[in-house]
Amino acid sequence: MAVGPLSQDELDDIYAFAVDLGRKAGDLLMSRVEQRISGGEGNSQSFEEKDSSVDIVTQTDEDVEVFIRNALQAKYPSHRFLGEETYAKGQSRDYLIDEQPTWCIDPLDGTVNYTHLFPMFCISIGFIVQHRPVIGVIYAPFQDQLFSSCIGRGAWLNEKRQLPLIHKPSIPPMPANAPSGCVFSCEWGKDRRDIPDGNMSRKIESFMNMAAELGSRGGKGGMVHGMRSLGSATLDLAFTAMGSFDIWWEGGCWEWDVAAGIAILLEAGGLVTTANPPENPDSAPIPDVRLGSRLYLAIRPAGPSLTESGRESQERTVREVWRRVRHLEYNRPGA
Amino acid sequence: MAVGPLSQDELDDIYAFAVDLGRKAGDLLMSRVEQRISGGEGNSQSFEEKDSSVDIVTQTDEDVEVFIRNALQAKYPSHRFLGEETYAKGQSRDYLIDEQPTWCIDPLDGTVNYTHLFPMFCISIGFIVQHRPVIGVIYAPFQDQLFSSCIGRGAWLNEKRQLPLIHKPSIPPMPANAPSGCVFSCEWGKDRRDIPDGNMSRKIESFMNMAAELGSRGGKGGMVHGMRSLGSATLDLAFTAMGSFDIWWEGGCWEWDVAAGIAILLEAGGLVTTANPPENPDSAPIPDVRLGSRLYLAIRPAGPSLTESGRESQERTVREVWRRVRHLEYNRPGA
Secondary structure: EEEOOOOHHHHHHHHHHHHHHHHHHHHHHHHHHHHHHOOOOOOOOOOOHHHHHHHHHHHHHHHHHHHHHHHHHOOOOOEEEEEEEEHHHOOOOOOOOOOEEEEEEEEEHHHHHHOOOOOOOEEEEEEOOEEEEEEEEEHHHOOOEEEEEEOOEEEEEOOOEEEOOOOOOOOOOOOOOOOOEEEEEEOOOOOOOOOOOOHHHHHHHHHHHHOOOOHHHHHHHOOEEEEOOOOOOOOOOHHHHHHHEEEEEEEEEHHHHHHHHHHHHHHHEEEEEEOOOOOOOOOOOOOOOOOOOOOEEEEOOOOOOOOOOOOOOOHHHHHHHHOOOOOOOOOOOOO | OOOOHHHOOOOOOOOHHHHHHHHHHHHHHHHHHHHHHOOOHHHHHHHHHHHHHHHHHHHHHHHHHHHHHHHHHHOOOOOOOEEEHHHHHHHOOOOOOOOOOEEEEEEEHHHHHHHHOOOOOOEEEEEEOEEEEEEEEEHHHHEEEEEEEEOOOOOOEOOOOOEEEOOOOOOOOOOOOOOOOEEEEOOOOOOOOOOOOOOOHHHHHHHHHHHOOOOOHHHHHEEEEEEEOOOOOHHHHHHHHHHOOOEEEOOOOOOOHHHHHHHHHHHHHHHEEOOOOOOOOOOOOOOOOOOOOOOEEEEEOOOOOOOHHHHHHHHHHHHHHHHHOOOOOOOOOOO
């Protein structure tokens, strides 16, 4: 499949380079983990003094981003580059991605997990053409899990298991009474202001609706099969592409958190739209995700049942989620 | 270290057998995963029909338990055996473990994760002497993570990394303003009744207290660094022993969910007590955990700071958690 100026052959080459780069960046990240474990680089201070802990993360973040940026700029000097660290140092909070082939990178997603050495941290490398994430590489080096995809080539775990994991003889449909029966992935996030209608309050109300028994909460009780919070938006998306999570709902992420994950999820057959419910959740159109929107709702790949196509069951699930969640306030210019 | 009738040499032999058994049981579990991925055993039905999904889990649960029980009874015919499946089929809900050497087994912890093929499922093998879990083996085969310990021999990840992960030059103390700075591990659980003072409401109120910004919620806002829900009590404990999670708080688990994890956490230097706050959380004694209590609060291993011993910082953290959490209602006879 050609995308914009790029042929499938060119995309295949870029994909192979991105996978190799993800693994090498993961090795760099793990070398920092080994230093911390073996008693180097400020380890015992890492939990004691906040500043030192922040330094450990910032230095690693920056070093991994420079490593990835240098490799990409040497190999593909004409491609644009957007990295979390580079962006964070700039003044603008505009959405900067345009039609051009652009790399969108998070050198270290799940920074709290990395600080505490909980293995759910990863490198995220997305490649975007004409606003569409077409290649994604997510590598969680501590557990050696590499999720990857290239448009037209499928989505993969460690380059050998096709995603979603269960796809033969067919991908399971969404449950008939979703969100019941679903694993729901969500994060508490950094906005912890305890104000009556703030983002945290709205999130928790939404979580409670999804969790509570059927028929409760004025009909909003969704009785999901499980609630999961990993602390990494990138890995949430990867596990949704894998089929492990049925639904992921989030506000506040940036494009580098989700670019690779969206590429992988779409290639696996998932659906991504906006987190914020429209006025008429039962009938409103289901828009394609806007990468810079900071509001995301992802549904896992789904196959047909006797009565529905896979897409129909995903859209039904989107509407059932929209009925139960609150509008979140995350705005930005230019998205 | 001798424990009851068992010398350290005997414990070492039992430990080696348990580690090997955990790996073999994990291989059996993964063979079932491979069958589901490759299109065998009722895969596409697993999400469509609840009964079929339950069957997949129950059959695997039973087969793995039989495998483990047979191996243990052949090798150690004089030891007692308590397994989740065996227990669940009995009539009694009493706590059955006494002074005798007893194996306490969960053949598959994280059954919802297993159903959905989210990798956070595991085998849990605990060995208890005189009411004390002295050997623990937890194996998560999808990600090949084996947590293990034997009293007097340390706690380990994959038999090569000592737990907690950061222990040189010393184990980090608990944060000075814990629970702020801590990763808090908690689960929504199966009791989703939406009643004003039910377990779910009490849990969510407790979660909100731990998460909200400092100074909010009448001083209860704990501003933890992160909230994590994995869907496996056993792995929650394993990651607390690893130092990845600082605090784990839970009600409703059974002894097979936690026996191995408690052995590993204690050997790594952690503290385990009851989830339910006493009347005077600031001054009440901090009791040792009762294995059958179904109420658990675990604090990660902690080293000394300039002003406190590691134990003092753990106890301070227990009291800060008790100030913020509600009493949960999980009772049983004989515990």
